[in-house]
Amino acid sequence: MDLTGVKSIQVSYKQKGVFVQISSIKAQEILASGGYPTVEVIAVLSDGTTGRASVPYGASAGSHEATVLMDGDQARWHGKGMLQAIANIEEKIAPVVIGMDAYDQRALDEKMIALDGTPNKAKLGGNSILAVSVAVANAAANSKKVELFQHIIDTYQTGVDLNKLPQPMVVAIEGGKHADETTDLQEYCFSAMRSGTSVAENVRMIMETYHQLGKVLKENKLSTNVGNEGAFAPNGIPSNEAPFTYMMEAVKRAGYKAGEEVGFSIDAAANEFFHDGKYDLKVEKRQLDADELIAYYETWLDKYPAIATIEDMLHEDDWENWTKLQVVADKYQIPNIGDDLTVTSMKRLQKAIDTKAISAILIKLNQIGTLTETVDCCMLANKNGLMTTTSHRGGGETNDATMVDVAVAVGSAFIKVGPTRGERVAKYNRLMEIERLVKGDLQ
Secondary structure, eight states: OOOTTTSOOOOOSGGGTOOOBEEEEEEEEEEOTTSSEEEEEEEEETTSOEEEEEOOBOSSOOTTSOOOOOOOOTTSGGGTOOHHHHHIIIIIIHHHHTTSBTTOHHHHHHHHHHHHOSTTOTTTOHHHHHHHHHHHHHHHHHHHTSOHHHHHHHHHTOOOOTTSOOEEEEEEEEOGGGSSSSOSSOEEEEEEOOTTOOHHHHHHHHHHHHHHHHHHHHHTTOOOOBOTTSSBOOTTOSOSSHHHHHHHHHHHHHTOOBTTTEEEEEEOOGGGGEETTEEEEGGGTEEEOHHHHHHHHHHHHHHOTTEEEEEOOSOTTOHHHHHHHHHHHHHHTOOEEESTTTTTOHHHHHHHHHTTOOSEEEEOHHHHOSHHHHHHHHHHHHHTTOEEEEEOOSSBOOSOOHHHHHHHHHTOSEEEEOSSSHHHHHHHHHHHHHHHHHHTSOO
């Protein structure tokens, strides 16, 4: 794997006589958006500054992701408690990292990776490791009195242009494992396509369109209840194509142009409907092989030019057919995003690059389990001309907005987040806050 120019140089504050130690790591259970626990860590540094981080997890997750360590005790939280993760943080990780230089994020993350010693962080838990990694990063940024995104840019020398901030990719209709009795595909999103427009204006445009979509759904006698991600999860949608017709009407009613101002982004999460070598579309009572499924998707690309990106349209290990899908994506000149395929892993991303399987990658910190590995994966994507989109998680999200700072620091094209619920809008509020900071509107 050629990582020349990818593994970024750590800024050395030691050369400036600055050395701030990690002095305390404490962990606790908090509630995530699905009503079950997740882990929160508070890191304290030797200069008295603190940093806090909480870790999300997904209802729909790839099998190659870092381990989310849960207790398995059915008498408590139906087995989804986090006491073992907390014990690992305070009894195994903390004694090793206390005293380390909080500004040397790469050394911290590499120490925890080595301490775990497994390919998928199964020993200590990816959730345990990531919570410490991000809490210390937040503490270091606070110690330096800079924003987290700036700390990440400085630490990893990402070289991004802060005049080009990520734009909203807003989940509008959700199905699959994120909602009951709706589409086989997991997400249908509205994506901002206007260039030269502020993040705040694009958020407004997309949200106005989303609210129009609610009216369209009601007129079609579909519910406007929301799913895991705060998007509409209407029961009884007649086909996997039907959301596009509702979305087209919503864009029109909002006064925008589909494909020019508002695009459509699809996340099939095909893992969830892949069974025994076939893709099982239960809504339409059809079973397709990969070639048939790609042809099925291509009819949509022909019919709806507003489709701007596609994501996880095939199973996570269907490598040969991902390459076929990329040929189709190239034909329509749209990004073909890997998520479960690549799980924010440099190893899997490099394979996808070598096999020409994708042209873009979804980024989720908890898929890989440290800040350093996340940024390195993004830098590998950037080096090879692949677009990055940084994403929330469906089943167990928190109010922590670190993903937004990461997206800004690595130059992601989009952030993908649902449109309602506090843990979702916290991300858009942080993105708009960063825009004001960059413009100098906040001092």
